[in-house]
Amino acid sequence: MARLGRLGQLGTLPSFIAALEAGGDPAELAADYAREREGLGLGQAEVVAELLALGRVLERHGERGAREALDHCLLLYFGQVTGGLAELARRDPLTGLLHHRAFHELVGREVARAQRYRGRLALVLLDLDHFKVTNDTEGHQEGDRLLRAFGRALAQTARETDAVGRLGGDEFGALLLQADQGSAGAFLDRLQDGIPAELSVSAGTATLADGCAGPEQLFGLADRRLYESKTARAA
Numbered sequence: 547m548a549r550l551g552r553l554g555q556l557g558t559l560p561s562f563i564a565a566l567e568a569g570g571d572p573a574e575l576a577a578d579y580a581r582e583r584e585g586l587g588l589g590q591a592e593v594v595a596e597l598l599a600l601g602r603v604l605e606r607h608g609e610r611g612a613r614e615a616l617d618h619c620l621l622l623y624f625g626q627v628t629g630g631l632a633e634l635a636r637r638d639p640l641t642g643l644l645h646h647r648a649f650h651e652l653v654g655r656e657v658a659r660a661q662r663y664r665g666r667l668a669l670v671l672l673d674l675d676h677f678k679v680t681n682d683t684e685g686h687q688e689g690d691r692l693l694r695a696f697g698r699a700l701a702q703t704a705r706e707t708d709a710v711g712r713l714g715g716d717e718f719g720a721l722l723l724q725a726d727q728g729s730a731g732a733f734l735d736r737l738q739d740g741i742p743a744e745l746s747v748s749a750g751t752a753t754l755a756d757g758c759a760g761p762e763q764l765f766g767l768a769d770r771r772l773y774e775s776k777t778a779r780a781a
Contacts, residue, residue, distance in 0.1 A: 579593075579619070580593050580623050583596065593623065594620070594623070597619065597620045597623070598620070601617060601620070638697075638711070638712040640690060640693055640694060640697075640712070641693060641694055641696075641697030641698075641712050642697065642701070643697050643700065643701065643710050643711050643712045643718070644709060644710065644711035644712070645711065645712065646711070646712075646713045646714055648711065649709065649710075649711030649713060649719055649721070650761070650765075652709050652711075652721065653669060653719075653721055653761045653764070653765070654761045656709075656721060656723065657754070657760060657761045657764060660723075660754055661754070665723070665724060665754075666723075666724050666725060666726055666753065666754060666755065667721065667722060667723050667724070667725060667753065667754055668721075668722040668725040668726060668727065668729060668730040668733075668751055668752070668753045669719065669720075669721055669722075669751065669752050669753070669764045669765065669768045670719065670720040670721075670722065670730055670733065670734065670749055670750070670751045670768065671713075671717065671718070671719050671749065671750050671751075671765070671768040671769055671771075671772045672700070672717070672718040672719065672720070672747050672748070672749045672772070673716060673717050673718075673747070673748050673749075673772055673776060674692065674693075674696060674716040674745060674746070674747055675746035675747060675748055675776070675779060675780075676746065677689065677692070677715075677716040678716075680692065692742075692744070692745060693712070693716065695741070695742050695745070696718065696741060696742075696745055696747070697710075697712060697718070699737060699740040699741045699742075700718055700720065700737065702740060703720075703733060703736050703737040703740055704720060704722075704733075705722075707723045707724070708720060708721060708722050708723060709721045720733065725753070726753055726755060727751060727753055727755075730751040730753070731751075734749055734751075746779075748772060748775040748776040748779055749772060749775060750767075750768045750769060750770065750771030750772025750773070750774070750775055751768055751771060752764050752765075752766075752767035752768035752771065
């Protein structure tokens with residue numbers, strides 16, 4: 547392996563193998579190696595193929611310990627890749643927020659959990675004001691820019707325990723755990739401070755304390771209050 551490395555045929559592979567043989571942490575080594583190879587332009591499938599080929603080389607040279615460690619690294623990397631793909635499948639491609647179905651599923655789980663343990667939560671539905679006019683007069687590119695900007699502000703305002711999603715078009719949602727109407731109001735105040743000046747947003751909030759028996763009632767009440775807010779702002 548060292549000889550092949552000196553010939554320049556393996557790039558950084560010899561140091562990777564040396565770290566494996568020295569008992570380095572497989573998860574950390576797998577992440578570091580994959581990051582380095584992906585930084586050179588290799589796709590995830592190419593990194594996997596490279597590791598599989600390296601495993602065959604180690605097998606032929608009788609380096610059993612390194613081969614077993616490499617197999618462990620490969621499994622960890624494969625888990626990272628598939629986990630990442632699964633997470634991407636739950637995301638809106640434009641904003642990176644949870645998409646409609648993923649957000650609704652999460653709300654359903656958290657409502658059931660809160661009811662089981664007598665917890666609190668608030669659902670906030672948001673809608674960009676005059677977005678259709680902007681989209682029609684200034685074009686979809688400008689509309690997409692505003693959606694991305696609002697998505698960033700929404701994600702930055704949310705706490706680590708909260709969840710935010712794009713529910714379709716210019717409609718967004720935020721699920722605030724251990725929150726009431728006061729907490730939701732403070733969230734909206736922080737959000738307002740973080741959005742671009744050219745954006746105006748209407749919002750409707752519902753909590754379990756409002757008597758909502760399940761996620762459908764929670765969404766229904768928040769949507770009704772959002773409509774009322776939108777109507778009042780347009781008056």
